[in-house]
Amino acid sequence: EVQLEESGGDWVQVGGSLRLSCAASGVTVDDYSIAWFRQRPGKEREGVSCMNIFDGRVYYGDSLKGRFTMSRDNAKNTIHLQMNNLQPEDTAIYYCAVDTFTTPTLRPSLYDYWGPGTQVTVSS
Numbered sequence: 001e002v003q004l005e006e007s008g009g010d011w012v013q014v015g016g017s018l019r020l021s022c023a024a025s026g027v028t029v030d031d032y033s034i035a036w037f038r039q040r041p042g043k044e045r046e047g048v049s050c051m052n053i054f055d056g057r058v059y060y061g062d063s064l065k066g067r068f069t070m071s072r073d074n075a076k077n078t079i080h081l082q083m084n085n086l087q088p089e090d091t092a093i094y095y096c097a098v099d100t101f102t103t104p105t106l107r108p109s110l111y112d113y114w115g116p117g118t119q120v121t122v123s124s
Helices: none
Strands: 003-007 011-013 018-025 033-039 046-051 058-060 068-073 078-083 092-099 118-123
Touching: 003 092, 018 033, 018 092, 018 118, 033 078, 046 068, 046 078, 058 068
Parallel strands: 011 118
Antiparallel strands: 003 018, 018 078, 033 046, 033 092, 046 058, 068 078, 092 118
């Protein structure tokens, strides 16, 4: 059974940083397509980042590259999302997701396995 558990969400002031983690079980993160998504209040779920399982290259959603960094820890079967210079518009529930396809994508509808999410609140 595939299980994902996000952690690291918190309240932070504008300009602050957070590091989210997603621990996986029942799946090996270097064998599956992995991604981060977020859902802001009143908005649809949107792609944050995804990783190519073959070369580790990361793709980011619009305007997020440069502030967000996705990484993978194969030894701990965990993925991370380092978020810097956080802004109020980054307030959202952040989710990790995995699936068996090999082409990285930020389309949430294509992922079958999701964690419950972790809340990030950025306050000015």
